[in-house]
Amino acid sequence: MTPDDVSLALFQHAPAGLLAMSTDGVIRSANDTFCDWAGYPRDDVVGRYFPSLLSRGSKLIFSTRFMPLLQTQRALNEMMLTLSTSTGGSREVLVSSVLHDADAEPVIYAAVLDAGVRLKYERDLLDARRTAETAVARVRILQEAAAGLAPATTMAAFGRALRVSAETATDAAFVSVIVAEPDGRLELVSGTRPLAGTVDLPDLLPVQQCLAEGRAVLCRTAADIVAAFPSLAVGFDLEGIEALCIIPVVEDGAVSGAIACWFQRERELDENLLDLLAALATQAAPVLERIHLQRRIEHQSLHDSLTGLPNRLSMQRRLRQLLADAERHGGTVAVLFLDLDGFKTINDTFGHEAGDQVLQQVAGRLLHTLRVGDTPSRFGGDEFVIACDGVDGPTALEVARRIREAVKAPLDGLAQGSIVSASIGISVFTPGGGGRLTAEALVALADEAMLASKRAGKGRDTLVTA
Amino acid sequence: MTTGQSASSDAGVDVLARNGVTVHGDPAAAPIVFAPGYGTSQNMWRLVAPQFAADHRVVRFDHVGSGESDVSAYDRRKYDTLRGYAADLLEILRSLDLHDVVFVGHSVSAMIGALAAIEEPERFAKLIMLGPSPRYLNDEGYVGGFERADVDALLDALEVDHVSWAAQMAPALMQNAERPELAVELAESMARTNTKVAQHFARVTFLSDMRRYLKNISTPTLILQSTDDLIAPLEVGEYLHEHIAGSELVVLSAAGHYAHLSDPAEVERQIRRCL
Numbered sequence: 086m087t088p089d090d091v092s093l094a095l096f097q098h099a100p101a102g103l104l105a106m107s108t109d110g111v112i113r114s115a116n117d118t119f120c121d122w123a124g125y126p127r128d129d130v131v132g133r134y135f136p137s138l139l140s141r142g143s144k145l146i147f148s149t150r151f152m153p154l155l156q157t158q159r160a161l162n163e164m165m166l167t168l169s170t171s172t173g174g175s176r177e178v179l180v181s182s183v184l185h186d187a188d189a190e191p192v193i194y195a196a197v198l199d200a201g202v203r204l205k206y207e208r209d210l211l212d213a214r215r216t217a218e219t220a221v222a223r224v225r226i227l228q229e230a231a232a233g234l235a236p237a238t239t240m241a242a243f244g245r246a247l248r249v250s251a252e253t254a255t256d257a258a259f260v261s262v263i264v265a266e267p268d269g270r271l272e273l274v275s276g277t278r279p280l281a282g283t284v285d286l287p288d289l290l291p292v293q294q295c296l297a298e299g300r301a302v303l304c305r306t307a308a309d310i311v312a313a314f315p316s317l318a319v320g321f322d323l324e325g326i327e328a329l330c331i332i333p334v335v336e337d338g339a340v341s342g343a344i345a346c347w348f349q350r351e352r353e354l355d356e357n358l359l360d361l362l363a364a365l366a367t368q369a370a371p372v373l374e375r376i377h378l379q380r381r382i383e384h385q386s387l388h389d390s391l392t393g394l395p396n397r398l399s400m401q402r403r404l405r406q407l408l409a410d411a412e413r414h415g416g417t418v419a420v421l422f423l424d425l426d427g428f429k430t431i432n433d434t435f436g437h438e439a440g441d442q443v444l445q446q447v448a449g450r451l452l453h454t455l456r457v458g459d460t461p462s463r464f465g466g467d468e469f470v471i472a473c474d475g476v477d478g479p480t481a482l483e484v485a486r487r488i489r490e491a492v493k494a495p496l497d498g499l500a501q502g503s504i505v506s507a508s509i510g511i512s513v514f515t516p517g518g519g520g521r522l523t524a525e526a527l528v529a530l531a532d533e534a535m536l537a538s539k540r541a542g543k544g545r546d547t548l549v550t551a
Numbered sequence: 552m553t554t555g556q557s558a559s560s561d562a563g564v565d566v567l568a569r570n571g572v573t574v575h576g577d578p579a580a581a582p583i584v585f586a587p588g589y590g591t592s593q594n595m596w597r598l599v600a601p602q603f604a605a606d607h608r609v610v611r612f613d614h615v616g617s618g619e620s621d622v623s624a625y626d627r628r629k630y631d632t633l634r635g636y637a638a639d640l641l642e643i644l645r646s647l648d649l650h651d652v653v654f655v656g657h658s659v660s661a662m663i664g665a666l667a668a669i670e671e672p673e674r675f676a677k678l679i680m681l682g683p684s685p686r687y688l689n690d691e692g693y694v695g696g697f698e699r700a701d702v703d704a705l706l707d708a709l710e711v712d713h714v715s716w717a718a719q720m721a722p723a724l725m726q727n728a729e730r731p732e733l734a735v736e737l738a739e740s741m742a743r744t745n746t747k748v749a750q751h752f753a754r755v756t757f758l759s760d761m762r763r764y765l766k767n768i769s770t771p772t773l774i775l776q777s778t779d780d781l782i783a784p785l786e787v788g789e790y791l792h793e794h795i796a797g798s799e800l801v802v803l804s805a806a807g808h809y810a811h812l813s814d815p816a817e818v819e820r821q822i823r824r825c826l
Contacts, residue, residue: 108812108813109806109807109809109812109813110807134779134781134807136781140701140704141696141697141698141701142697142700142701142702142703142704142705143704144701144781144782145697145701145702145704145705145757145781145782146704146705146708147781148781148782148807148808148809149588149589149590149705149753149782150590150705150708150709152808152809153590153591153595156591156594156595156809156812157592157594164708165707165708165711166708167704207711208707211707211710211711214710215710252628256627256628256631256751257628257631258628258631258632258634306760307760307763322763325632325634327760348631348632349631349632349634350631350632350633350755350758350759351758351759351760353758
């Protein structure tokens, strides 16, 4: 054989497919090895689009990776592709390629290596790496959620920590953290939600369904949304919502909230993702329970357990705030000190339970009589203190008159038909009167005025100005 | 809740740097914007865009995560939907104060342009879609050309790719580095970021379904579809033509998915024809 023959034989029989093609992928020349692998005679191979010999997935890779990379880098190494053979089989190959454009007509040269075994190994590696990465990402998200949730003492901090974790986990366009308060109200504690302008939160059907059933609600496609929530489909469409998942937060068997993820793309929502969201919800549940408990304790420390009214501590705080505001902005504050007349008799006659009922009824009547800016409190025993913001002497007397009217209506319950009356003392604070007046001093003045009312014959008002 | 509201569309962002925007041609002339397809950069328009510089204001840009864009601006939530990219496009048009734009979008950018034109139709004079597809996956009664497994093959390829990409990058970075081991680490981390971004963009591109929005396109639309485009079969062009009111479909013969490279003169002629 001449050296030229050897060169030709090398080209034809090299243990690699060799190709030359135009820049749009039309095969100009191919060696025997490649034609064998493809399973076509040379005449069928030359003139054919190289990607037409590839599997569908490889066609996608060829068009979106192979060609653009070759155009920008002019060379690429070992891209993994799958040849579709004439017999319907497939052959995994690695393709290295260069763009040769020194001549007028640019050419792509490619070497095709059989790589079935190696690619299987690569795929296994890839799968293992993906599994490991998914696990690492999951742990990181759960750790960050724990770090954010643990110190949360407010609903806002709780909501933010949970929302950020859910956003990282899902890449959702919008995440809403929704809490069902013990009184049944629903609160959006963090994030945004769809249809905010048109549908009230309790009427947002996917959330409603999740909270009612305590199960995840999933819509992976726009068609799923239309099928499950036809009445919301138009609104979701306008906001570009194409998929959603709502995961319940369950606390002691009761649904106490939900993580709602809204996607502007159809999403597969695979098991891994749903497990991760469920794990976040599981982390969130005890934190939500703790915040609810803290709120309950705080409420208890500031409220009277018998009547539900704010207690003495709460009233002192409120008054301090009102006085500070009045001094700063120039306004008046009235304090009404109310003591029941005839309460001891009822207690002695009908028992303490009857007395408790009387206090509860008086509290209810106070709440009905007072205006929005007025704060009632149970100060102790049968004493109530009411703070009225921006109220002057004459108005305070009018408020006191209305209260006395309401209190002296016949009672219900164990002391049915009995009557109590109210002796009221009023102190009014007007700023600029020289010296600072404390909340305690203002209450003491009203207390003295109340005693003056008692001395004057009960069931009346006495006004002093501070 | 509107397009791309979820993330960094705040006022302080330098939109033009973020998207590697380049502007050429006559600043006073009518604007024409060229947008690159999946996995490519504005460089792919190099044979077509300059031809318009004499009589147009020619704008090119890269999507965040590709080409000369600022990859640090890549926000997975924002770009989990093509709407995030459409929001960027509108921001570019606003920063350059462009109106009556002729928008030429290749591949996925055709749909990104369509979303932007649905949102702010007054900015667009014409949509020119080169090799577009509203949905790449086959569906009942619809030929998209691909199955879910094909997209997985692409995602796998992107991941295997990253190893060789890092190996290629590392020596270049090491040459000038005082501590070469850090350069290797850097190459690896850049490769990792690139892979993650490319995979995410691939998911968003190839798993999105834009068919339901086509009826909302009111901008005059020209669809340029190749007979042999592996990414977007001819049926897809016909589907688009049927569902975009008043659209025109032109079939380019044997130009492949990159007609702007393989037959730039014809692409230019088609664009000029409708200006």
